[in-house]
Amino acid sequence: MLDTSRIPVFDGHNDTLLRLMEDATGEAERRFFDGGAGGHIDLALAAEGGLVGGLFAVFPPSHMDASLSDAMRVPPYALPFPETPSLADARETTLRMIAILLRLERTSGGRFAVCRTAGEIEAAIGRGSFAAVLHIEGAEAIDADLDMLDVLHAAGLRSVGPLWSRPNVFGDGVPMRFPSSPDTGPGLSEAGRRLVKRCNALRILVDCSHLNEKGFDDVAALSEAPLVATHCNAHAVTPHSRNLTDRQLGAIRETGGLVGLNFATAFLGDGGMDETIGLDPMLRHLDHLLRHLGEEGVALGSDFDGATIPSAVGSAAGLPRLLDAMMAAGYGRELVERIAWRNWLSVLRRTWGA
Template structure:
């Protein structure tokens, strides 16, 4: 079994919702969602980025969910910025769940690549604390507090705007060039993340914001869960120009498994087989090379392909890559090694 390190999951929201049943949800599963410890073990999922995310007020998110069940074309205006005081309780509740899992002894929150390797060697899930959308980080002092709590990866936006940047709306077909770049606070945030060696995640960021980070950052450019715009022209996917910029930085893109971002027509229909995913991987490899492509599932945050329905099915994708003609060395890089290498280049040590 080839181990997998994953660029993005939204499991912590399910942990919060489970309430008193959270330990059972993690240790045994409940038959829903995409992740739990047994399915991670069955699929060879050795670790990944556990996202902390703030929901919008109920009305707009309900509209978003309804829209995303429709097929293109569509373009949905997103809800406004969420205030830090509203975001922080959601964020801390999710961090608390991740720390609770760590206390069970089955998972380790890792701050260095050495810690990731040690956790994997011990059979524990190697988890990176990631914040998707910087709403719960109102200023740079708060960023240092989050860093002290273990934050090592930050997306300045989910698709909503924040005080730092503007995300792309959910739209198909659409360019990612959908608004202004980083605010002054966002530029300061990018510089401080560089100083703290916090990875900046470009997924969800619009094109002008992407370009601002590329100009400001001295770290490899990373999009943790995105696909190729040339294959599927979603606002959330990366253009060839963006891929070339990431490649020049010795950065990385984690392939998103969400069917709506993979499908060339943006459809949310069940997707059978791996032909489309392999087309995206081929395209990413063309621009990023063998060291710049990885996986970023979006488990528990999106609709999955029929043959990759949850973490337990990850070896189906591994087998498809091998059958496609990728050598075992390349598959091991895409599945796991490239993430660890780019984190070493980003975090140092």
């Protein structure tokens, strides 16, 4: 059973595997267990903050000019798409990151578990293991014929974001723009439509994060599963291209789906990367998401290790400060527990069928 004296957190998105892959010290995996790894998540930080599990993204990186990300520090901006990795490059980095995830499980002494069902997540948390789910953000490693999807599913893949903010064989992502509507280009390709249907057949969650509006509408029309955006915010609060309009939120609610609050400051405040914005912008987005999605449709999708986040949270260790702010805002313990972990377990069980 879960420890009810403290509210645990199950998080919808992190980029920790990319951080570990790119660490040049050769000590990243050891330090993930021992602490001091220098990122937002390691097991010590997770234990301090009550983070008990989450979706671990595999993101094939783009060769991106640093000036592009620097441009997001001061809005307004309209960034061009970064370079899309080739199939060969994406497969190389994807397999490297999956190998890291599997090694973490194998060498953890039971402290870290890769989970493939909601029951496995609950069992891991109940015995004190960190529960990790394999997720892909940007499906460039998957061929248009979808053969690699079957291989990755067998390796434990249970969640796929077809696109990051760049085009690939499955469609166009949403570029980073502020202020901007998410209606920025064409939707899914024919291969993208096949991917959605095949994910449904395999009971793989389809993540609507990083889709433009037409791509979102394509998924909504095709998918038989709850619509989920693992790490997105409300466009009505912060008019960033990456955030969801009220119409999109309504479509997610109709399917019994879910949105995970993204901690990235660019999607919380005025479009910039100001770490000092505090917790109030996070509460404003949560309030708006709750109004449009209901209490069962809102969760957390931090983007830890992949974004500039408020210093008031800082890392996984700071999650209790956000939960305390939610309680102080009058949410009540039951609602905070739903947002912190229960809603994720519910939507994963309904999507995966177990």
